[in-house]
Amino acid sequence: MSQAVTPHAVAPDAISDAAPDAPPDAAMRECPDCGLFQRVPVMRPGLVAECGRCGAVLRRRRRDALGTTLAFSVTGVVLLMIAAASPLLGFQLAGQATQTSLSSLPGSFQEQGYGALAWVMIATTLLAPALKLGLTIAVLAGLRTNMAPSTLAAMARWRQTLTPWAMIEVFLLGVFVAYTRLASLAVVEVGVALYALGALMLVMIAADAWLDEHALWESIGQARRSPAPVGNGPLIGCDHCGRVSRAAPGDPCPRCNATLQTRKPESIARSWALLLAAAALYIPANLYPVMTVIRFGKGAPSTILHGVEELIQYRMWPLALLVFAASIAVPVLKLASLSYLLISTQRHATGRLRDRTRLYRIVDFIGRWSMIDVFMVAVLVALVRMGIIASVTPGLGAVFFAGVVVLTMLAAFSFDPRLMWDAAGQTGCDEAEAEA
Ligand SMILES: [Zn+2]
């Protein structure tokens, strides 16, 4: 029996231990954040099912979710093509004019000998958004045709994996910072691509908000002709499609074919390794200049912190605060928070589990926003290239900084928040207990 907590949220029933051998049904879910097995009730559109223990969103029910998402995604592809092909910003100074576009940004980094940054730009602003939109369309359109369910499932899994790397909204903030810095010293023209990107951002957010992943995976599951085999073993929730089955770790998920695992493999060791690597890169990222700005023959290399100081000098307070938050505060908070989560888990801490889980969700969410600085440098380098009159060249600090952002994102993905609940003895799935 389900019970409504608020008009907008339902609390699923926790699975009791009364029937430990009962076969799992389609309504069963394992909370991805705390590992509690629950039964998500039938919900009317507009309702959200939240984990009764940690508050994670288990399902967001939408009306005609798949059709609306398909329409948004097709619009998104058109907008991305317009954005890639048309001018982004124009720059005029001392009788000279330059122009840049989204697709020319990686080339500017490449010309300056910064191939790594060129690839970061291609991956986050072109490839990941295009693939994400393309895969969303392919899966949703494929469901209406007779596409093989295994192909549909593979595409849907790739779509999930690529989602955090599509950074259109972060890129737009980077363009905004670059624009504001330039507008104080020259004439900056806004191109068609910027409007297209703004619209693309809204469309991608809407497509994500409208997509009922639960419904998507159910449709893919229904497309399978052979019924899912009833296995035996412990209950395992699939990390990709959420289907709960009785299986041994390492078996394929009966619905999406992903390899089933009770917890993310080597979670603690991998998270620590990535976190320490990120911390090591954080030092040169702050010591080396991220770019060198030349104006009328004068200029010096500038670090991240120097960039913030400069904005304060120009009295651009909101912008200074934004860059400080994204480039300095967020990376430090991420490194500190992940270390705290890892240490508290290893020490089998039992307190503040809900708060720690919330902290993990915040760390997971904010990580990508640190790319603002890298995107700002990309726009400035591509746009301001008038030799001795005005030019911006990238610095090694930007490479290290991009490395910090990517590594902390990977560290957050590698960490399994359910281990915190295991370590506190809340799931009956502690490694030591499991081996006994
Ligand atoms: Zn939970």
Ligand SMILES: [Zn+2]
């Ligand atoms: Zn699955």
